[in-house]
Amino acid sequence: xxxxxxxxxxxxxxxxxxxxxxxxxxxxxxxxxxxxxxxxxxxxxxxxxxxxxxxxxxxxxxxxxxxxxxxxxxxxxxxxxxxxxxxxxxxxxxxxxxxxxxxxxxxxxxxxxxxxxxxxxxxxxxxxxxxxxxxxxxxxxxxxxxxxxxxxxxxxxxxxxxxxxxxxxxxxxxxxxxxxxxxxxxxxxxxxxxxxxxxxxxxxxxxxxxxxxxxxxxxxxxxxxxxxxxxxxxxxxxxxxxxxxxxxxxxxxxxxxxxxxxxxxxxxxxxxxxxxxxxxxxxxxxxxxxxx
Numbered sequence: 605x606x607x608x609x610x611x612x613x614x615x616x617x618x619x620x621x622x623x624x625x626x627x628x629x630x631x632x633x634x635x636x637x638x639x640x641x642x643x644x645x646x647x648x649x650x651x652x653x654x655x656x657x658x659x660x661x662x663x664x665x666x667x668x669x670x671x672x673x674x675x676x677x678x679x680x681x682x683x684x685x686x687x688x689x690x691x692x693x694x695x696x697x698x699x700x701x702x703x704x705x706x707x708x709x710x711x712x713x714x715x716x717x718x719x720x721x722x723x724x725x726x727x728x729x730x731x732x733x734x735x736x737x738x739x740x741x742x743x744x745x746x747x748x749x750x751x752x753x754x755x756x757x758x759x760x761x762x763x764x765x766x767x768x769x770x771x772x773x774x775x776x777x778x779x780x781x782x783x784x785x786x787x788x789x790x791x792x793x794x795x796x797x798x799x800x801x802x803x804x805x806x807x808x809x810x811x812x813x814x815x816x817x818x819x820x821x822x823x824x825x826x827x828x829x830x831x832x833x834x835x836x837x838x839x840x841x842x843x844x845x846x847x848x849x850x851x852x853x854x855x856x857x858x859x860x861x862x863x864x865x866x867x868x869x870x871x872x873x874x875x876x877x878x879x880x881x882x883x884x885x886x887x888x889x890x891x892x893x894x895x896x
Contacts, residue, residue: 627837704730783822827854
């Protein structure tokens with residue numbers, strides 16, 4: 605695998621914040637880059653990245669207030685990846701924005717390489733907290749929002765959660781605390797693809813109605829199609845001021861394996877796997893057809 609094989613965006617898609625058209629392209633690019641990195645690592649999480657591709661694209665190329673030249677800038681928006689197993693989808697974004705050299709992508713998943721399956725904050729610039737064990741990041745987000753309040757900041761903390769992650773009790777302790785402390789600077793986004801490593805979330809432990817449960821804890825809840833870029837932009841552009849008193853949860857209804865038909869049909873098989881040459885070609889052809 606070589607960085608030279610990476611697909612580069614058209615020049616008009618390089619300006620941040622990106623247009624709707626550019627964001628759609630970026631989501632497909634995230635899928636392509638995920639396939640490319642896993643090809644070198646020999647194993648990885650495809651379908652979980654693909655359900656979140658549009659969310660990551662809009663967050664990083666439009667919404668988040670960032671300064672890649674100063675990753676520890678206190679006034680930046682923070683992003684916490686609760687579903688840490690999709691780190692492979694985050695790495696090309698951070699490299700593209702200039703947090704670290706693109707050559708690092710060549711070594712994804714290799715022994716002693718900085719880019720691992722799950723983000724490690726002490727190894728990679730641009731990672732605000734390490735993740736892997738599910739359920740912790742919303743609690744960390746609560747702490748970050750309290751710290752920002754004490755500093756008098758107007759930054760936000762965004763936490764991307766998997767819906768299977770909502771089976772963890774710590775998530776609901778954090779939800780209760782966020783409401784109690786009136787953290788309007790906290791935004792949770794649930795990648796509600798209906799699937800976990802153990803099976804459909806409705807079978808493993810029913811979590812519906814997700815929005816209703818957060819509302820019961822005192823949150824402002826919004827449901828949306830997590831693959832509709834225009835709608836994602838509308839929702840994130842219209843967030844209340846960070847100094848308001850009510851935390852926001854966005855329940856993004858998504859499809860695990862989105863964008864590759866055979867993964868959509870069998871999402872659990874591609875939760876952790878490896879594409880052989882023929883399947884890789886099929887997947888890339890489907891994605892490329894939407895990037896023209």
